[in-house]
Amino acid sequence: MTVEASPLIRKLSAFVRLSEVELAVLERLQQRRSSFIAGRDIVHQGQSAQTAYILCTGWVCSYKLQPDGTRQIVDFQVPGDFLGLRSVLLRTSDHSFEPIVDIEAAEVPTSDLLDAFEQTPRLATAILWAASRDEAMVVEHLVGIGQRDADARMAHFLLELGSRLALVGMGTKEGYDCPLTQYHLADTLGLSAVHVNRVLRQLRESELVTFRDGRVTFHDYGGLVELAEFDPEYLDHTGPLLA
Amino acid sequence: MTVEASPLIRKLSAFVRLSEVELAVLERLQQRRSSFIAGRDIVHQGQSAQTAYILCTGWVCSYKLQPDGTRQIVDFQVPGDFLGLRSVLLRTSDHSFEPIVDIEAAEVPTSDLLDAFEQTPRLATAILWAASRDEAMVVEHLVGIGQRDADARMAHFLLELGSRLALVGMGTKEGYDCPLTQYHLADTLGLSAVHVNRVLRQLRESELVTFRDGRVTFHDYGGLVELAEFDPEYLDHTGPLLA
DNA sequence: CGTTAGTTTGATGGTCCTCAAGCACTGTGG
DNA sequence: CCACAGTGCTTGAGGACCATCAAACTAACG
Numbered sequence: 001m002t003v004e005a006s007p008l009i010r011k012l013s014a015f016v017r018l019s020e021v022e023l024a025v026l027e028r029l030q031q032r033r034s035s036f037i038a039g040r041d042i043v044h045q046g047q048s049a050q051t052a053y054i055l056c057t058g059w060v061c062s063y064k065l066q067p068d069g070t071r072q073i074v075d076f077q078v079p080g081d082f083l084g085l086r087s088v089l090l091r092t093s094d095h096s097f098e099p100i101v102d103i104e105a106a107e108v109p110t111s112d113l114l115d116a117f118e119q120t121p122r123l124a125t126a127i128l129w130a131a132s133r134d135e136a137m138v139v140e141h142l143v144g145i146g147q148r149d150a151d152a153r154m155a156h157f158l159l160e161l162g163s164r165l166a167l168v169g170m171g172t173k174e175g176y177d178c179p180l181t182q183y184h185l186a187d188t189l190g191l192s193a194v195h196v197n198r199v200l201r202q203l204r205e206s207e208l209v210t211f212r213d214g215r216v217t218f219h220d221y222g223g224l225v226e227l228a229e230f231d232p233e234y235l236d237h238t239g240p241l242l243a
Numbered sequence: 244m245t246v247e248a249s250p251l252i253r254k255l256s257a258f259v260r261l262s263e264v265e266l267a268v269l270e271r272l273q274q275r276r277s278s279f280i281a282g283r284d285i286v287h288q289g290q291s292a293q294t295a296y297i298l299c300t301g302w303v304c305s306y307k308l309q310p311d312g313t314r315q316i317v318d319f320q321v322p323g324d325f326l327g328l329r330s331v332l333l334r335t336s337d338h339s340f341e342p343i344v345d346i347e348a349a350e351v352p353t354s355d356l357l358d359a360f361e362q363t364p365r366l367a368t369a370i371l372w373a374a375s376r377d378e379a380m381v382v383e384h385l386v387g388i389g390q391r392d393a394d395a396r397m398a399h400f401l402l403e404l405g406s407r408l409a410l411v412g413m414g415t416k417e418g419y420d421c422p423l424t425q426y427h428l429a430d431t432l433g434l435s436a437v438h439v440n441r442v443l444r445q446l447r448e449s450e451l452v453t454f455r456d457g458r459v460t461f462h463d464y465g466g467l468v469e470l471a472e473f474d475p476e477y478l479d480h481t482g483p484l485l486a
Numbered sequence: 487c488g489t490t491a492g493t494t495t496g497a498t499g500g501t502c503c504t505c506a507a508g509c510a511c512t513g514t515g516g
Numbered sequence: 517c518c519a520c521a522g523t524g525c526t527t528g529a530g531g532a533c534c535a536t537c538a539a540a541c542t543a544a545c546g
Contacts, residue, residue, distance in 0.1 A: 064386050067472045072386040090368075090375045094382065125333075132333045135378060139337065142385045143307050143315040146433030150534070181492060190389030192535050197494060229310045393502070424524065435503055440526060 006030055007080030007168040008054055012126050014167055022123045025116050030054055030106035042083065042097040051109050053083040058103030059179055062095045063187065073188040075138055076100075076161070080168045085131050088113065101179045137164075145190045148228075150199050153189045155228035158209055158216055163232055175217035185211075249273055250323030250411040251297055255369050257410055265366045268359050273297055273349035285326065285340040294352050296326040301346030302422055305338045306430065316431040318381055319343075319404070323411045328374050331356065344422045380407075388433045391471075396432045397442050398471035401452055401459055406475055418460035428454075 005013070009026055012018060018026070033056065036042055042053070042060070060077040074095055077083055083097055088110050117124035137160065144153050161178070165171030182200070186193040204210050208224045210217045218224060248256070252269055255261060261269070276299065279285055285296070285303070303320040317338055320326055326340055331353050360367035380403065387396050404421070408414030425443070429436040447453050451467045453460045461467060 064382065066386070066390050067474075070390045072389040074382055074385060086375060086378075090372050094379055129333050132329060135329075135381075136337050138378075138381060138385065139307065139317055142317060142381065142388065143309070145385065145388045146315040147309050147313045183492080193492090194494090194536080195534055198534090201494085231310075426524080436524090437504080437526090438502055441502090444526085 010168050011080040016126050022120050025120050029108055032107045034107055036099045036103050038099050038101045051107050052085050052088040053105040055079050055081050056104045059100040060097050062097050064095045071187050152228050154199050155224050156230055159228055159230045173221045178216045179214055253411050254323040259369050265363050268363050272351055275350045277350055279342045279346050281342050281344045294350050295328050295331040296348040298322050298324050299347045302343040303340050305340050307338045314430050393442050395471050398467050399473055402473045416464050421459045422457055
């Protein structure tokens, strides 16, 4: 691992020991940088994409718009995550991507990605495994919205986000920086922005967690885990069991 | 296509023209049949699976249990669908599977599947593409629970199920046979069973759809589509764009 | 210094849950 | 043949949770 490893390398290294060759391939994939500004969608719903992206800095959310104007945020991408990986591999574009803040991402043309997969199959497995982990999080998100009440939903979401960020060194059990607005939380959790505010106040006054000024601070990590019935197991797999 | 094509072949044929060789490979994958009885889980949560299944007859649901005892049904499998495909390919077992009725499924050892993928890459793409389509449905399910009210949620679910069944010749715009109980609907839609019952009555009295005696009957398909804001596009792709 | 985006709080009401009870149907064993 | 339990469906009453409407407040920004 170089002194300043990219977030993607950090994330994958948490699961599998990467060889020099694989590290080089990963570095090469992230050559072609581009920037996007906050609030302007990257890929519009229905638009077919020819390139995927690797998020380097900043946050993105993927969401679906409803005919009635409401939106549901499906997932967030943090540094080290892929954008549009499935769209590219299977040519099914599904949702839209909105940068939460100004971001930098590496453009990865489909052909480069496929070449990399062919050269280093172990890397391919690692990347697909990470993608599969993201999908497990979508399922967990579904469970949360379907079964948990607002408090537990919020607690679970903040904990899960913390776990993801910890993987790339951007968070600890103490807390993490978080550029989301309460509107983002509302669209994510299927709540109104007003109620999000009340839930946050409730959690703050219970001395569990504070969400304020772009920072999430855990005051009682264990208590929050209990409230959320948070099971970090589904994120804590030992890795993709590479051959 | 033979006189009595398997549901899987029917489904894939809707998207891509299969060669004789590919048909033969598909037939061979479905040799080793086994049966499971209604209500007894096939794979338990956390248990690592070495074989996937192709569902031949009957219905299955995949769900996650919460520590507090509630459960969220994530998805249903109908004939022609894979069970545990992702678990096998990436060794991440996630949720449990419960047969809704007595079922028959073809056991597919991982090695056979990988062999088949190697022999007929086009087939691999088709199968993975179908799996990706299933995941798009999970996302749509998430959107439904997050953003739609109970009536629209139910309407959308019944329509989506109809579309899936139509693909394997088990449903039309008139309706379809459906062995689910109202409890299944409740666990799927994140509603109480009592409320499910009221919603169904409401839809029946509005002359939109009837759910009764194991049969879903559409009375006003267009009206239902409008109520649900059902967009069949995400299921109506033209196929995996095979090379 | 007005505008805009985001946060905060109050009041009111609707959707949906919970508790409770009754009904229909099926299979089982006396 | 009938009592009985089990499963699933149906309906009512009361209340919790969360949405909606409304308004004030803060901070950032041109």
